[in-house]
Amino acid sequence: MTAAIVWFRRDLRLADNPALRHALERHERVLPVYIHAPDEEAPWAPGGAARWWLHHSLEALSAALARAGAPLLLRQGPSLRQLRELARTVDASAVYWNRLYEPALIARDQAVKQALREDGLTAESFNAALLAEPWQLKTGNGDPYRVFTPYWRNAGARLPQRPPPLPAVRKLSPVARAPRGLPLKELGLLPDIRWDGGLRDTWIPGEAGAWKRLEQYCDEAAANYKEERDLPALEATSRLSPHLHFGEISPGQIVAWLRRLAAEDARHGMVANVDHYIRELGWREFSHHLLYHYPYTPLQPLNPKFESFPWRKPRDYAADLRAWQRGRTGVPIVDAGMRQLWHTGWMHNRVRMIVASFLTKNLLIPWQEGAHWFWDTLVDADLANNTQGWQWTAGSGADAAPYFRVFNPVLQSGKFDKDGVYLRHWVPELKKLPDDMLHAPWLAKIAAPAPYDEPIVDLARSRERALLAYADIKNG
The missing domain is CATH 1.25.40.80 (Serine Threonine Protein Phosphatase 5, Tetratricopeptide repeat)
Structure with missing residues (x-):
């Protein structure tokens, strides 16, 4: 009886899954496998929040596959070695998977496909993402x-x-003798220090x-x-x-x-x-x-002019970067967004643009610093989206924000959170301030409530500094 391996990666579902459907229709038995190989994703292995999500998503997928009749096998990389060993063990004639599009994984998958085909196996990939x-x-x-x-x-x-989405797979026939796999906890995806309470309260992976x-x-x-x-x-x-x-x-x-x-x-x-x-x-x-x-863009600007942009040096911005990461900048809408991110692993998109503009333009900190922080703290950390979002805000990417667009966080806050509901939730130190003082408490005639500090940077002067820097790039 013919058997096929379905190599799950970031296609953790039974419905509209072309690799799984293809295996079901062409083979009598199916071995679903997930191979944990973060080294193969370097330098963009999943961050802490994404690993938390992955653990719980694999847990849900494993239960769903077990109900369908073919439990998920967990292994730890290297991927090619594991797939070869599994194919020999279960006498599989084919390996199927759904494509990923990050540069390191494209190269990895091409090498895997070529090697498996040289072994005499059918190796096919599909678009599911x-x-x-x-x-x-x-x-x-x-x-x-x-x-x-x-x-x-x-x-x-x-x-x-x-074409319409593929229906969910309801029944699978497992391989006769399943190889030994790893317990999910041995993948080490959950944090040792349990900081994930906010994630558990917010999401159902x-x-x-x-x-x-x-x-x-x-x-x-x-x-x-x-x-x-x-x-x-x-x-x-x-x-x-x-x-x-x-x-x-x-x-x-x-x-x-x-x-x-x-x-x-x-x-x-x-x-x-x-x-x-x-x-x-x-x-x-x-x-x-x-x-x-443009596979170089996660680390380098798409617009080559920005290679010479006069960002501040790490020794000069380290304290400001830490304040931004902790939500302690003294600018309420920025702090609210960064605290929402830390607690829930997610941030509203409008606020993402505001905090990114503040980092890159008011603080003149390289966009790569923000991209790396988002990568580790977002449950939806996606290399393509993260790169495009940060390069767009910095002005260095495709379809980028004009260099002269510097989001005014006070005006943005007053426009999109007029009544201060978002601010009061995430920056409770300010919740007793009246609405007209909430968005810029340092301008109030009364002192801002302790322990909330004044902004770490003057918004007007830092805007002018950014415009001068961007003008040099534009004219250079």
């Missing part, structure tokens, strides 16, 4: 896109031709958790997404990003679900909000397009 492969879309000149609007005009036009989150969003927020998505005090965004990153739900599933919702509720507002949300998924696609074509 994106609406369009990064290499499928090109400008009229045959170049990669570097501006979002024309990219999405091309990508969005292809959506109606997408796993495929079922992803669908619960999507359904909650559709019930409570989808109809007002376009108008309310920038308001951090509201549950107005889907918060599906970590579920998407770990492949607990696919973008194709989300698009199909939302389009059906809009068709059932023909109000123009619902249709417009659904289309606007799907466009936001397009930014995720665009980020993967950029990372694929």
Whole structure:
């Protein structure tokens, strides 16, 4: 009886999983396996928050696969060695997996595929993570896109031709004698010091958790997404990003679900909000397009002019960086966002832009420092999205924010958190201040409540300093 190995990575679901479906349809027995090999992802192995999510997502996937009849086998890398050993042990004739798009993993997977084929095995990979492969879309000149609007005009036009999501796999036949695997706890994904209480209170990792989150969003927020998505005090965004990153739900599933919702509720507002949300998924696609074509960008600016940008030196900014990381900058909206990040492993997107602008422009700290901190603290830490977001704010990336755009955190806070609900939740030291003093307490006629300090930098003067630095780059 023919057997196949399905190599799970960040496709931790049973529905709309082409590698798993392919194995089920072509082989009599299936061995699902997850191989923990963080060294192969260097220098972008998962950070602490992402490892926490991975542990619980693997736990959920293992239970789902066991119910389907073929339990998940856990191993520890190197991946090729483990796959070869497993193929010999269970007499598998094929190995299937769904593609990843980070530069180190593309190289790893290409080497694995070639080696397995040289061993006489069938080795095939599939697209389970994106609406369009990064290499499928090109400008009229045959170049990669570097501006979002024309990219999405091309990508969005292809959506109606997408096939429907694959149904969930309900029953699998396991291999006759399963090899020995590792207990999940031996992968060492959970923190030794339990700082993860906020994560446990906020999230339900796993495929079922992803669908619960999507359904909650559709019930409570989808109809007002376009108008309310920038308001951090509201549950107005889907918060599906970590579920998407770990492949607990696919973008194709989300698009199909939302389009059906809009068709059932023909109000123009619902249709417009659904289309606007799907466009936001397009930014995720665009980020993967950029990372694929410009694989150096997680560490280097896309715009080469920024190689000579006059960032401050580490010895000069170390204290300011630490204050930013801890949410102790003295700027309420910045501190609120950084504390939300530390407690929940997530930050509202509008606030992400504000804290990133403050770091790179008001503090003149290199965007790579912010990207590394986000990488370790975000449950949705995704190399493509993280890189694009930081380069966009710094002004050095594709479709970047204009160099002269320096977010004023006080104005941003007053506009998007007018009543201070978000600020009072995450910066409780200030909760008794009146609304007109809350966003810039250092300007109040009364002293800010202890122990809240004044800003670590003068916003107006630091803005001018940033504009001078960016002007030099623009003219250089």
